[in-house]
Amino acid sequence: MAQSFSSSRRTEVLHEMNGAQFDLLIIGGGITGAGIALDAATRGMKTALVEMQDFAAGTSSRSTKLVHGGLRYLKQFEVKMVAEVGKERAVVYENGPHVTTPEWMLLPFHKGGTFGRFSTSIGLRVYDFLAGVKRSERRTMFGVQETLAKEPLIKREELKGGGYYVEYRTDDARLTIEVMKEAVAQGAKAVNYTKVEELIYENGRMIGVRATDQLDGKVYEVYAKKIVNATGPWVDTLREKDHSKKGKMLQLTKGIHLVIDQLRFPLKQAVYFDTPDGRMVFAIPRDGKTYVGTTDTFYDTDTAHPKMTLADRKYVIDAINYMFPDVKINVNDVESSWAGVRPLIYEEGKNASEISRKDEIWQSESGLITIAGGKLTGYRKMAEMVVDLAAGLLKEEGHGTYPPCKTKTWPISGGNVGGSANFPAFIRTKTEEGLAYGLTREQAEKLVRTYGSNIDRIYEYIVQHGREAKANGLPLDVFIRVFYAMEEEMAAKPVDVFIRRTGALFFNIGWVHQWKEPVISYMAKRLRWSAEEKKKYTIELETQLHDAVVPMDEKNGNNKFAM
Structure with a gap:
């Protein structure tokens, strides 16, 4: 039942x-x-x-947001793990195409870098074989001009070419x-x-x-x-x-990601690149933003609330400007960030990025x-x-x-869309339906892509409760997300809605600032919060908004840090 x-x-x-x-x-x-x-x-x-x-x-809300096969673990001869998780990518995608999607990844190689043409070609070929990658998604090798055509922002100096292969992007x-x-x-x-x-x-x-x-x-x-x-x-x-x-x-390690608007960092293509110290970093375009990460450092402090430090932020900005020298990103371009802790199994003598x-x-x-x-x-x-x-x-x-x-x-909730191959047609059909419920085409399509086959439930709630939107000072598309998060996804606090249910605090922080007050008021009324509870949950959200932008060291005046 x-x-x-x-x-x-x-x-x-x-x-x-x-x-x-x-x-x-x-x-x-x-x-x-x-x-x-x-x-x-x-x-x-x-x-x-x-x-x-x-x-x-x-x-699980603080990863690089990729369902990926762990290409870099081939370097550590983790063959069995790459084979197992590589095959799982397609399973995760097929069972929930509304939350996971294939993403072509460009791996550029430069003279003296971690990867060369031969090692990249062999590595990606082995990866395709181990992961059971379907023919249409197998790796391709590019020369210099083809690599730059895919992503013109990549560092041209000593560029030797690139590998092109598929990962899967998700909303973790x-x-x-x-x-x-x-x-x-x-x-x-x-x-x-x-x-x-x-x-x-x-x-x-x-x-x-x-x-x-x-x-x-x-x-x-x-x-x-x-x-x-x-x-x-x-x-x-x-x-x-x-x-x-x-x-x-366990050995905990911390990773952070920075989010920058596409107007400042107009990345066309997801890129997986090495840094001067040999670490690997992802730069991924998503919803009008580009996010970049991750760092990999040992961590032993506040597990529940890991935070970006000045050193973390500087490392990622330096990595961006190293691989994409023309963008000249600085601290003022960072709109948001998140930090996450990885629970790895301790291995003596290995650094954070080497642990299995x-x-x-x-x-x-x-x-x-x-x-x-x-x-x-x-x-x-x-x-x-x-x-x-x-x-x-x-x-x-x-x-x-x-x-x-x-x-x-077994499809996960929202995954009953007739399989991944049918999902584009499902989106078109259900978007058209959404117009009849007072949504714009853009709003309807975004809701269909987010909720998959649960969109019918969303439309039912619009019919039953849509008139409450205006009364609570919210546009219909914002209201219905909040309502659904409480009614069907056990969102108990504003941070649940703005971080885990919508991802907005990371990828659309302006939207959070715009709608936080009416959303909090509506949640307080519906969930019958006391004045004290409403105040407590408001402060909690404000703290998260602050921490997403301000490094830990700046906040407490302590600029001492170690990487």
Whole structure:
């Protein structure tokens, strides 16, 4: 039976979970936890998930926003991982073409750079083979003029040519939300802002958790036959609670991205390039902006709120001006930024960019199953391994049998568009329909591209609630996004809407400033916030707006930093 995923019913869902026993309880609502919930629910397991922040608030909204095969890991001979995640790109795309799309990537090579013509050609050929790339998307090698024709802004000095290959671009937060929505539609119960404070044991076995609702302070107990630690950067924190942090452990690294308007950085073509110190950086055009990243530095401070520093910003700006010398980007051109933490598995003696992105599953004496490491691209395969393990253990313990994984061909929420090949026709048809609901063609098309097959629900809500838009001082297209985020995506705070549900704080920060006050007022009315709650959530959004633009060092007056 489909469960509610409305923020107005969030407390009700917690009451339903309280004292109940599930087959599987997942701690962590990033892409890995969401994938596990979907896999388990589609196999018929009674499934629950709790997340201490918002869904995707950690690493899963702060990546380079690529479902990519990890070309650079070939240099580290991670052949098996490249083969596995490379093949997964097409699966992720086919199951949700509204949140993932192929993106041709240009890899220029210069004299003395990391890549040469021969190594690039061989590397991309091997990559195509390992990733099972379809013929139309296999790599092409370019000479100097062809490379510059694709992207005229590239540094011409000592340019030797370029490789051209396909990656897949995604909206990482929306991918996570859509996977979570589908898990809920298949019967899982999932709640955000619910922090596991204590683990409950019986005869040395973990049987449940005690979790606190971060919005009202109430405490709930949730029980399960099997419990999964899918908390990403907090994996070791939970293992410490379980007294099972031994052997392998995490090494956190931080990456940041800068967003610049296309008027200042008119990049035509996604580019993957090396920096003078040998690191690899992406520059990607998206929605009228160009975003560039990532850095790769060891990190051991505020895991929940990583921030850009002066050093981070300078490194990325220097990288842009090194590869695209004519644009002459400076600090005033940076509209927004984001910082994210990668939970990698510690490897002694390796620097941040050399550590493997492979995933591992650990099981403690108490029965806690931990999934660590891994990449966004491989989330579905990671989930399959975790649920296979849980299903095997449940069977051994006499709790029934479960079928094999079903998610390889299972569309995520919004993905029922008739397959990726049919998506362009779907967009055209549904955009035309949108005109009848009072939307402009541009507004309708953007909504269809964002919500995929859920657009019919959006149109239903416009009919039922569209007249509330004007009364709340919002244009119809803004209002309906906010309404849908609360009603169908458990958006509980303004930051949920402006960061995870729309991506606007990163890619359209002016839009956030323009509509934040009426959006906050409308959410406060609909979710019945007190004056104190409204003030608290407003301050939280203002802090995020500030942090997206102002480096940490400038804010506290401390300009000491280390890369």
